[in-house]
Amino acid sequence: MGFVLWALSEQNLAGLFCRRDVVLDRYKKIRQELMGCIERLVGVSSSRDNAKIVENLREIGEKLSGNRFHLVVLGQFKRGKSTFINSLLGDKVLPTAVVPLTSIVTLLKYGDKENIEILFNDGKRTSVPRGELADYVTERGNPANEKKVKYVEVSYPSDYLKDGVFIVDTPGVGSTFENNTEMTYNYLPKVDAALFMLAVDPPISQSEIAFLKDVKEHVAKIFFVQNKIDYMDKNEQQESMLFSKEVIETTLGSDSIQIHPLSAKLALAAKQEKDKNLLRQSRLPEFDRVLGDFLLKEKGKTVLRSALNGTRKLLSDEEFAIELERQAIATPLEILEQKIQLFQEKMEVVKGDREDNAYYFEGEIKRLIDLLDRDLEKLKRIEIPRLMKELEVSGEKYQHKSVSQYIELMEAELHQGVVRTFDGWIVQEEERLNKEYARISKRFSERTNEIIDAIVNASAELFDLNLERFTAEEVISSDSQLYYMVGDPPKFFDLEGAFEFFSRKILPRGFSQSVALKDLQKKLPEKIDKNSGRVRWDFMDRIKKSFLKFRWELNLKIDATEEGIKKAIDKAMVLKKASAVEVEKATTLIAAQYRQLELIKEELEALDGTILKL
Ligand SMILES: Nc1nc2c(ncn2[C@@H]2O[C@H](COP(=O)(O)OP(=O)(O)OP(=O)(O)O)[C@@H](O)[C@H]2O)c(=O)[nH]1
Numbered sequence: 042m043g044f045v046l047w048a049l050s051e052q053n054l055a056g057l058f059c060r061r062d063v064v065l066d067r068y069k070k071i072r073q074e075l076m077g078c079i080e081r082l083v084g085v086s087s088s089r090d091n092a093k094i095v096e097n098l099r100e101i102g103e104k105l106s107g108n109r110f111h112l113v114v115l116g117q118f119k120r121g122k123s124t125f126i127n128s129l130l131g132d133k134v135l136p137t138a139v140v141p142l143t144s145i146v147t148l149l150k151y152g153d154k155e156n157i158e159i160l161f162n163d164g165k166r167t168s169v170p171r172g173e174l175a176d177y178v179t180e181r182g183n184p185a186n187e188k189k190v191k192y193v194e195v196s197y198p199s200d201y202l203k204d205g206v207f208i209v210d211t212p213g214v215g216s217t218f219e220n221n222t223e224m225t226y227n228y229l230p231k232v233d234a235a236l237f238m239l240a241v242d243p244p245i246s247q248s249e250i251a252f253l254k255d256v257k258e259h260v261a262k263i264f265f266v267q268n269k270i271d272y273m274d275k276n277e278q279q280e281s282m283l284f285s286k287e288v289i290e291t292t293l294g295s296d297s298i299q300i301h302p303l304s305a306k307l308a309l310a311a312k313q314e315k316d317k318n319l320l321r322q323s324r325l326p327e328f329d330r331v332l333g334d335f336l337l338k339e340k341g342k343t344v345l346r347s348a349l350n351g352t353r354k355l356l357s358d359e360e361f362a363i364e365l366e367r368q369a370i371a372t373p374l375e376i377l378e379q380k381i382q383l384f385q386e387k388m389e390v391v392k393g394d395r396e397d398n399a400y401y402f403e404g405e406i407k408r409l410i411d412l413l414d415r416d417l418e419k420l421k422r423i424e425i426p427r428l429m430k431e432l433e434v435s436g437e438k439y440q441h442k443s444v445s446q447y448i449e450l451m452e453a454e455l456h457q458g459v460v461r462t463f464d465g466w467i468v469q470e471e472e473r474l475n476k477e478y479a480r481i482s483k484r485f486s487e488r489t490n491e492i493i494d495a496i497v498n499a500s501a502e503l504f505d506l507n508l509e510r511f512t513a514e515e516v517i518s519s520d521s522q523l524y525y526m527v528g529d530p531p532k533f534f535d536l537e538g539a540f541e542f543f544s545r546k547i548l549p550r551g552f553s554q555s556v557a558l559k560d561l562q563k564k565l566p567e568k569i570d571k572n573s574g575r576v577r578w579d580f581m582d583r584i585k586k587s588f589l590k591f592r593w594e595l596n597l598k599i600d601a602t603e604e605g606i607k608k609a610i611d612k613a614m615v616l617k618k619a620s621a622v623e624v625e626k627a628t629t630l631i632a633a634q635y636r637q638l639e640l641i642k643e644e645l646e647a648l649d650g651t652i653l654k655l
């Protein structure tokens with residue numbers, strides 16, 4: 042009894058605290074229904090032995106459940122980013138403090154139980170208890186990242202993180218720890234949305250404005266949050282917000298910036314103490330709704346629609362196969378055999394088209410890699426002399442330093458110069474390659490659809506079928522992106538060691554600043570080459586993997602269509618040689634399968650309407 046009461050009250054509280062969004066709940070419901078339809082269709086197709094359709098359906102299901110969304114929390118140090126994430130989770134998972142703290146990017150994702158994993162630069166990983174997290178992600182526990190942590194992944198059982206929402210905590214920019222700022226800049230590309238955290242006291246600063254300008258270059262959607270409203274009364278809050286709003290609007294050249302006021306500190310306390318009033322006072326729920334709405338509208342809807350269309354398409358393939366089977370059963374054996382012969386001849390032609398298509402696609406991918414090579418060459422041609430020049434200027438600046446100090450400073454300058462050069466270039470190049478890749482894959486996808494249509498038309502013609510097949514405009518946006526660029530966190534180019542040109546302890550006799558400079562300049566092209574090689578390899582690897590995956594998926598589609606048709610004809614052929622009773626039995630079964638398909642179809646159509654209204 043006690044347990045039931047407890048469970049009930051927990052549930053009520055969950056209702057209060059998790060009503061983050063009605064819209065998001067609707068999204069989940071639609072997704073669940075869609076998953077249900079997919080499962081039922083899998084049932085029909087399995088009973089019809091249509092392995093390829095089953096495989097395709099499973100893939101759609103996996104995509105639907107694996108939908109990811111990266112939300113990165115950014116801002117100047119001490120604005121309350123880590124506290125804010127804790128307030129979403131309702132638990133003090135991330136370390137927070139009054140001094141600049143977070144120094145390592147932390148990725149939070151859903152897990153059935155809490156697990157904190159540290160990923161190191163050298164590829165090693167280790168799990169640590171929550172109490173030890175601060176030893177890795179804070180400036181105090183891991184000064185200047187002496188532990189060589191790449192990033193940290195926290196799995197945590199929060200509703201917030203369900204449905205593929207990834208939240209990223211970043212080191213605050215602008216603190217005395219430059220390394221932290223760099224870590225955050227590295228994480229900017231390829232996030233779905235950013236949450237830019239400001240606070241009431243002090244309001245937006247010059248360094249935040251500069252940072253915002255950079256963020257804007259990388260992120261399509263930025264939410265603005267004004268934290269720590271508990272410090273001020275309503276009027277002061279308003280005043281501070283108006284000030285920030287004006288500054289941001291001027292910076293971004295927009296006149297409709299919305300700033301969401303809240304208190305992460307109060308929200309966290311409210312959730313921990315299960316205090317409804319306090320939670321309302323924190324104003325977190327209001328922002329929650331805005332965020333949930335965005336997750337759904339911008340991301341969820343596209344994913345739902347793409348899965349729905351894919352499923353409808355496969356359903357119509359299965360429907361087609363059934364019609365074909367029916368028709369074939371009704372055709373006299375001799376004529377059926379002739380038709381099968383003709384169909385096989387047509388399939389030979391299709392096979393040729395298919396090979397041409399694959400060949401064409403492969404050629405285009407080769408051209409894409411050539412483009413990458415040319416761009417890299419250009420980068421080297423322009424940047425090496427520029428970096429040389431920069432080094433000379435720095436050399437003059439540090440002339441008066443001791444040789445070992447000089448080397449240390451020069452190496453640091455060079456390191457920063459190269460990181461800056463490559464960072465900016467990688468972002469641009471990635472965009473360029475992505476665009477090209479999208480163009481190529483769209484073309485490939487269109488040709489694949491033409492091939493599928495040719496197969497279907499050939500058999501429809503042979504059997505006088507007049508079927509309305511579902512052909513939705515394909516949502517290829519996700520497939521046409523370089524797949525491995527979308528899913529993974531961006532690469533940190535580990536330049537470590539690359540610039541330790543000299544062993545500082547044993548400098549040769551007579552080693553002077555000018556000799557050091559010459560040596561640095563001599564070795565510079567080599568170092569750049571090494572890094573270019575790494576960048577090239579990484580891009581190429583992603584292009585190739587994306588290409589193989591995409592081609593595999595499209596081939597699967599063609600196979601599914603062809604196999605469905607072949608199976609239907611084969612079944613009819615078997616029945617031709619069977620007894621009347623068996624034919625009767627098979628016909629009844631087919632009719633039942635057809636009815637099931639009709640029911641699923643109706644449900645899918647209804648879901649289409651619901652998604653439209655979302
Ligand atoms: N009064 C008040 N204090 C807050 C609020 N949110 C955070 N703080 C405090 O602000 C300080 C900084 O919070 P953090 O969450 O560590 O800030 P951060 O942005 O992650 O800082 P860095 O990791 O250094 O960039 C801590 O002392 C928090 O308790 C709030 O809403 N109200």
Ligand SMILES: [Mg+2]
Nearest residue numbers: 122123142143
């Ligand atoms: Mg922090």
